[in-house]
Amino acid sequence: xxxxxxxxxxxxxxxxxxxxxxxxxxxxxxxxxxxxxxxxxxxxxxxxxxxxxxxxxxxxxxxxxxxxxxxxxxxxxxxxxxxxxxxxxxxxxxxxxxxxxxxxxxxxxxxxxxxxxxxxxxxxxxxxxxxxxxxxxxxxxxxxxxxxxxxxxxxxxxxxxxxxxxxxxxxxxxxxxxxxxxxxxxxxxxxxxxxxxxxxxxxxxxxxxxxxxxxxxxxxxxxxxxxxxxxxxxxxxxxxxxxxxxxxxxxxxxxxxxxxxxxxxxxxxxxxxxxxxxxxxxxxxxxxxxxxxxxxxxxxx
Numbered sequence: 061x062x063x064x065x066x067x068x069x070x071x072x073x074x075x076x077x078x079x080x081x082x083x084x085x086x087x088x089x090x091x092x093x094x095x096x097x098x099x100x101x102x103x104x105x106x107x108x109x110x111x112x113x114x115x116x117x118x119x120x121x122x123x124x125x126x127x128x129x130x131x132x133x134x135x136x137x138x139x140x141x142x143x144x145x146x147x148x149x150x151x152x153x154x155x156x157x158x159x160x161x162x163x164x165x166x167x168x169x170x171x172x173x174x175x176x177x178x179x180x181x182x183x184x185x186x187x188x189x190x191x192x193x194x195x196x197x198x199x200x201x202x203x204x205x206x207x208x209x210x211x212x213x214x215x216x217x218x219x220x221x222x223x224x225x226x227x228x229x230x231x232x233x234x235x236x237x238x239x240x241x242x243x244x245x246x247x248x249x250x251x252x253x254x255x256x257x258x259x260x261x262x263x264x265x266x267x268x269x270x271x272x273x274x275x276x277x278x279x280x281x282x283x284x285x286x287x288x289x290x291x292x293x294x295x296x297x298x299x300x301x302x303x304x305x306x307x308x309x310x311x312x313x314x315x316x317x318x319x320x321x322x323x324x325x326x327x328x329x330x331x332x333x334x335x336x337x338x339x340x341x342x343x344x345x346x347x348x349x350x351x352x353x354x355x356x357x358x359x360x361x
Contacts (some may be wrong), residue, residue, distance in 0.1 A: 065076045067112040074356060076335070077141070086148050088110055095264070097317035104179055106163055106288050106289070108288075108289055108290050109288040109292050112289060112292050112293065112296070113292055113296070116296045117294075122326075126209060128202050128213055139334065142209075149161075150165050150166075150167055150245075150295060150298055150299075151164060151165065151166050153168075153169070154168055154169055154170055154244065155197060155200065156168075156199075156200060156311065157182070158200075161200070161310065161348075162309060162311065163260050163309050164309050165298065165308070165309055165310065165312065166310070166311050166312065167294060167298065167312050167313075167314070168200070168201070168311060168312065168313050168314075169204075169286070169291060169297060170243075170244040170271060170286070170313070170314075171200065171244070171271045171272075171284035171285065171286055171313065171314070171317050172204075172284075172313035172314075172317065172333060173201050173202070173204055173205035173243060174204070174205060174208050174209070174313075175240065175313070175317045175343055175346075175347065176241055176245060176269050176271065177190065177205065177209060177210070177213060177241060177269075177345060178343055178346050178347075179269055179284060179319065179337075180216060180239050180241065180267075180269045180282075180337065181210070181213075181222055181297055182334075182339060182342055182343070183267075183281070183282060183331065183339075184238070184239065184331075186210065186212045186213075187212045187213075188212070188213050188214070189213075189214045189216065189236065189237040189238045189239075189355070190213055190214065190215050190216070190237055190238065190240075190241050191216050191217075191218075191234065191236070191237040191238055191239070191240045191241070192205065192215055192216070192218075192228075192240075192241050192243065193217070193220055193229065193233070193242075193243075193248055194217065194219055194220065194243055194245060194248070195219065195221070195245055195247050195248055197221040197245045197246075197247050198243040198244060198245035198248070199219075200311060201243045201244065202217060202243060204311055205241075205243075207298035216233055216236055218233065218326070220247070220248055223329075226253045226256060226257075227256050230256065230257055230260050230261075231241060234260060234261055234264045234266050235264070237266070238266065239267050239268070239269060240257065240261055240266065240267075240268045240269070241268075241269050242257070242269065242270045242275060242280070243271060244271045244272070249270075249275075254274070254275065254278050255278065258279035258280065260280050262279060262325070262328070265329060267280070267281035267282075267325070267329060267331075267350045268281060269281065269282055269283065269284075270282075270283035270284075271283060271284060271285075272285050273285050273320050273345060275318045276321065279322065279325055280322060280325070281321070281322055281325045281326060281329065281331070282320065282321045282322065282339075283319075283320050284318065284319060284320075284343075285317070285318055285320060286314045286317060286318070287318065289316075290314035290315060290316050290317065290318075291314050293314070293315050293316060294312060294313070294314045294315045297315065298312065315344070315347060316340070316344055316347075317340065317344075318336070318340050319336040319337075319339040319340045321333050321336050321339070322324065
């Protein structure tokens with residue numbers, strides 16, 4: 061769902077009543093004021109996530125998600141000086157508009173495509189030809205991947221405009237590439253196309269790296285998945301940046317991704333996989349970098 065900020069009138073302090081709903085995740089809203097108290101506003105919080113926020117000094121406020129006046133998913137984080145002049149916000153949504161990523165902070169509730177790519181390189185090799193299909197829904201993910209990928213990776217990308225022959229396109233892309241990297245995009249990957257993707261790639265001995273556990277269950281080699289805890293950790297890191305007077309617009313992704321692997325597919329591909337928790341730890345080490353992403357290439361194709 062695309063966020064268009066210019067259509068919203070935001071008022072300081074009243075943003076504490078806004079809510080977040082993250083697709084498969086529980087509803088969470090984060091609000092922070094520089095000289096008062098940090099709050100998590102939500103109808104429900106997982107106990108581990110609640111403890112994580114509490115450990116960082118956040119208080120919990122109960123709210124009803126149905127009263128959300130906005131039709132998009134958003135986390136608000138306020139940092140207000142003594143004169144209440146500055147309002148700083150973290151928006152959580154999977155489709156920020158191109159215009160808004162230039163001047164606002166967005167936390168994407170999906171795995172980082174760079175983490176997906178790192179996972180493929182950890183399991184296979186650094187030198188890879190990677191196939192990617194994306195649409196308008198997942199274009200930000202693709203642009204982030206294209207801008208931040210390693211030089212040793214070559215991307216073959218196809219943009220879907222809603223009506224294309226999935227099987228034919230997949231077959232063409234598989235022949236030219238080593239792996240398929242699937243982004244979060246239900247307009248491309250759904251119950252019918254996912255089966256076709258797995259069958260075609262399995263037949264050609266080309267592994268798939270997905271963005272959730274459904275891919276692994278269907279036959280991908282490995283996938284990443286995120287939790288409420290991962291969202292919370294990244295949000296807390298971003299708020300710490302705000303407290304240090306650092307506010308850099310851009311697109312962020314949850315930290316500490318978790319890995320799910322498919323040993324049966326690995327055996328079929330004659331691959332030996334490390335334990336999922338070891339792969340997760342390796343990804344976390346690779347992700348040790350400044351929080352702000354590189355500026356996303358605005359004219360990426």
